[in-house]
Amino acid sequence: MLTSDLVRVRVREGRLKAVEIRGATREFALEYASRVLATSLNHEGARRVDYEQALGRIAVSAPQRKLALGLQKMVADGCEFSSSDATRAVDVRRALFETSSDVWGMLASAEDFDGGLVLQRVACEMGAPAESLTEEMFGDTRDAQRLVRGCGFTAEQILERYEFSQVQAVLLRAVKVVAEVSGKDVGAVRNLFRTLKFRRLLFLIQELENGKFRVEIEGPMGMFTASQKYGLELALVYPAIAACADWSMTAEVRWGKDRAPVTFEVAGRGGRSSDQEASVRDEVSRLMEDLESRLPKGWSVGPGSGVLNLPGVGLCVPDLMLVDDKKRKVQMEVLGYWSRDAVWKRVELVQAGLKDPVLFLYSQKLRVSQDVLPDDLPGALMPYKGVISAKVVLERAKELLNR
């Protein structure tokens, strides 16, 4: 991630905007990134200090310096550095300092101290050349790290990472984020809420008319103080927001030395989801196809709509929705086989007063009995073995609608 001192932004009338990289600047950035990447590959095996000195020799004009440093950071993040043996360095230092301490105690005049002689003496004792001791003495410091592997990305990838990282670096100074995300990619939306929960952030959801959700996100303490304590958490939520199908985000940021309040806006189209979600998604599309072929007359099936939310208890994001011939709806969430805890959370949700008819489908391997939820509640559990049976799903849906 970029640090905020490397971010290229402009603040005008209370709005903070990341400076776009286009035209001649983009050409410079691509060329510069290529040179830094090549330098990293050419310096495999070199000390970090030598690699960084080589970067310093690539000419950069003052106005491009910050961009160049940011690109260097992105390349460095893609490199692998390693330290030499820290134990050896500590042993060398201890031997040198002990001997030197004895020597200082016996001196007759200040001019008599000769570091070279101390080095020679210790080198003899350790059976190593004096020159190597000089190098080993601080061989465990950052400067002495070795570049084990250069960065394998392309210049375009570095630029893409830089732009992504720039948003995150701004969010490090955020106190609150309001995101609007499309509900089209259910997996991405679910992943967003899971990330929010994992990061212990709180949120308010509002369903908008255009099929999007408006999510206000901040830390628990956010309602008392405009604290940047949650900046890191908000920055780490950004990938989950950017993975939603269609999204925009407005962040309340405290910027500059005086932490002036400014607004930061960014938008995009994503579509990336996790492997875990992908495996569930396959099951969902298969189920939808099976259901379509078995639907009674007047029934329909489609992607789930909305987020079923009980403030203070939790939420779920349905995958599919069945509509019967009387326009009554049953939502369905496919939980798959990966989290028993997730099933229990849904049980709590239904018990706490979720009003919508909803069917939770999960693998029998999770060992949760469907009898956990009594028949008089609008939610029901449906464990399955192997493949989800569309026939059983339809039966359970009818049963739910008739409760």
Add this chain to the structure above:
Amino acid sequence: MVMGEILHSLRFVAGTLELHGFRESQSLPGEMAGVFRWDGRTCCFRAPAHAYAAVVRGAQEAGLRLQDGARHYNVLDLSGATLMQSRPYQREAVESWRGNDLNHGGRGVVVLPTGSGKTHVALSIVRGVQRSTLVVAPTLDLVRQWYDQIRRTFDRPVGIVGGGEHTIEDLTVTTYDSAHIHTQNFGNRFGLVVFDECHHLPSDAYAFAAQGCLAPFRLGLTATPDRSDGGEFRYEDLIGPIVYRKDIVELSGKYLSDYATRRIGVHLSRLDREAYEEARAVYLGFVRRERIQFGRPDGWQQFIYKSAQSDRGRRAFEAYRRQREIAFAAPAKLRMLRHLLFEHRQDRTIVFTQDNATAYEISRRFLIPIITHQTRVRERSEILERFRSGRYRSLVTSKVLNEGVDVPEANVAVVISGSGSVREHVQRLGRILRPSEGKQAVLYELVTVETAEAQTSERRREHSAYQA
């Protein structure tokens, strides 16, 4: 609402208190109304954790029976603690802290010079309060030091959070960094929180360590409460008011070592002087051309901003760094250091620098142990232990030993370079003031004459400790 029945519950959640059992439309009784706000995200009332004492008091006054699921700290029996007898001013400090605002529990900041036994004051308070206690210190060295002291005093297991360790006990020590991150998890486990070197706390980055903790008892310790950003006004809210204060000059001689401060001017060689003047001319030329006024609060920011806008600005910035390096690490300073190390070869000398590069240069040249932020905890402990025992008689550091580290044997400090901060300079002096039999401490400040460093030195000496 039926008073007297348990219908309401209090929970600690991520550094805040959640009050369940009230509806949004209901008004909260007494003092609770002032601290709680309705949180629509979770459908309950919420308050910052540090309002806990007020919440409990408010509930009691209103006759509200509150199921308190927030508090998870213990009452301890610490009567067997082994503590040395307090000095008169230490007793006064404890009394002042205890006497402050009795109804609201002990809260407040004690200001005592380095070496005067602030830790003893804290341990006396821990023994008196008898509640699970968290001590927050700025560095891992200090965490280790507190750990040893608490173990010795109370003979109980002591937890550490930070530096790769995460064990929580009724008596636990942590760093400000770790407290900032983890208070949201363990902020309900302690009834007393001690903020060592509490001048760090009012920063935006660390304040949460106090706000997110529900401890009703709070103690701040510092030798230098003033902050350059004026943040000291936040002590009142985060810890409590300043309840006791004594200065170096009030205690030196009897409770602190006698000390002397000597400023030694060194001269640049002809070549260095030329290089210095040349760099300074480039730097000042740019400052004049751009009409940057360093007298203004944003003067430095202006310089940074403008120097990044052009190649000329970049050269000015490099020139600024160059002239500073020449003044800070003049060869004449290193020659003088050689003489001081020799003169004090039987003493315990700490050499302070402004930057790591100079510290490493000194360590390489004179082969004396070095402690920087890169030095791992185990090696730091070993170096400090050997320094205490006399195996090492000198060590060099940049800033990491500025604060708190207890080396009573240290009696000589050599400041090769530093910032203009009064606090830093007083803290550095404090390293050599811990009293011991017949000790006479001396602090040398090496200043390159006829450079900007002379003015920096004047600024940092604006404290009674340097005017005595």
